Amino acid sequence: MVTSAELIASSDAHSAHNYHPLPVVVSTADGAWMTDVEGKRYLDMLAGYSALNFGHGHPRLVAAAKAQLDRVTLTSRAFHHERFAEFCAALGELCGKEMVLPMNTGAEAVETAVKTARKWGYRVKGVPDGRAKIVVAENNFHGRTTTIVSFSTDEEARADFGPYTPGFEIVPYGDLAALEAAVDEDTVAVLLEPVQGEAGVLVPPAGYLAGVRELTRSRNVLFVADEIQSGLGRTGATFACAHEDVVPDMYVLGKALGGGVVPVSAVVADRDVLGVYRPGEHGSTFGGNPLACAVGLEVVAMLRTGEYQERARELGEHLHRELGLLTGEGVVREVRGRGLWAGVDIDPAHGTGREISERLMERGVLVKDTHGSTLRIAPPLVISKEDLDWGLDQLRAVLAG
Structure with a gap:
């Protein structure tokens, strides 16, 4: 089996370096979860910068595409x-x-x-x-x-x-x-x-x-x-x-x-x-x-149907409430956003956004940084509350460390 390290090395050798991706190589995905070539699962908390609002491989969308392919x-x-x-x-x-x-x-x-x-x-x-x-x-x-x-x-x-x-x-x-x-x-x-x-x-x-x-x-x-x-x-x-x-x-x-x-x-x-x-x-x-x-x-x-808008409202309120608690702990400077979408400014003393993203990756959560020490959190709208809470637990653990 080709390893992640080998595939990343090949990518670095043969593709233009116009991106700086996290060192994970995704092989399969379903809903809010992705699995790498070694079989490790990751919670997707970025959703392709909102391209994956309906998650990976939504059955209705895949069915529509398959029907048209024929x-x-x-x-x-x-x-x-x-x-x-x-x-x-x-x-x-x-x-x-x-x-x-x-x-x-x-x-x-x-x-x-x-x-x-x-x-x-x-x-x-x-x-x-x-x-x-x-x-x-x-x-x-x-x-x-x-x-x-x-x-x-x-x-x-x-x-x-x-x-x-x-x-x-x-x-x-x-x-x-x-x-x-x-x-x-x-x-x-x-x-x-x-x-x-x-x-x-x-x-x-x-x-x-x-x-x-x-x-x-x-x-x-x-x-x-x-x-x-x-x-x-x-x-x-x-x-x-x-x-x-x-x-x-x-x-x-x-x-x-x-x-x-x-x-x-x-x-x-x-x-x-x-x-x-x-x-x-x-x-x-x-x-x-x-x-x-x-x-x-x-x-x-x-x-x-309004279902996805309602999920974004309800889970978004929960997301921002939980993230807001972190601002009182001195690690998070500010939380901004609307719905199931948040920008989290981390105190630079705890690491850059890239470093925090890499630590989260090690714990099975994928986010991406922007502008120094800011994390963008935007999970698929189909994420369950339980999975969202698990992802937030990993963020707390990383920031506590």
Whole structure:
């Protein structure tokens, strides 16, 4: 049998080092649990950065994929296929919007949103050609394409990838006054994460999203919500914007939309926004393919039940209550988040986030660090309370040591 060490060495030798994964090699997975090549089991407390909201190998999603595999998997958009209209209609209804533009990855969806906002600005708002501006938030994470890193404030993501794409203005996250000052007659959109995931699960001040909605509506600017990580049940609602009763002009979706089976993303908006496109102006060979639509349809059907949103609410309250107890013990400085999603700032005296993650891995729990000593905790929404408590016990043991 090939060992984990051998497979990791081979990976290091033959693949670009654009990631620094924990030294575990997963062989199989089911629900909230993964098993490595040596047979050791691990509790997944990251869920593929929310791509695995429904856990590993959910029977409904696997069945939907298998059924479609026997029919047709790809046509390209050169032709219609029987699942496309059904998927677009179902996702549009879930979002309360009229039109859907399917893509594959989250970054592709963000790029699509950027192009859509600019075209809307020129065609509908009447911004002079070449002057469209999009306002974004500091510490954002929307992907790693050259355009997207152009408006990142993370030097690790930005450095050495210039020249950078113009047309973006960065303001502090959660600062409504700064946002209002940045919006001018050339502004076509405000692009925000309702909860900033990569930044450490940062939740904006109460009333911020509602204020953004009011400002953008009054200034004829599109509010674009990147719900790639926060959407589809993670925060205890179908969309994180709903916590402030906000409906943006455009949803950007991904990750969990593919059910952990295939990459599926989409931009969802009304006809007055997505209707600006003409044939040939944007596209994707794999975007909206039959396999993706079959899985995405099942994801939408599962979310319609409200079961997963309710689990995220209930287990999330429990998660944050238990994590909050750790702040009084001097080891955890702060806990942030919403629903079954938390950013935990560890006192650096107890180790870096990477070191804490490695110690948890040794105890059979998988999380991932971000920005120094912050841990991101985001288990699949299907995790049991007993398994969640066991994972939290391991965190307590690591921090006590």
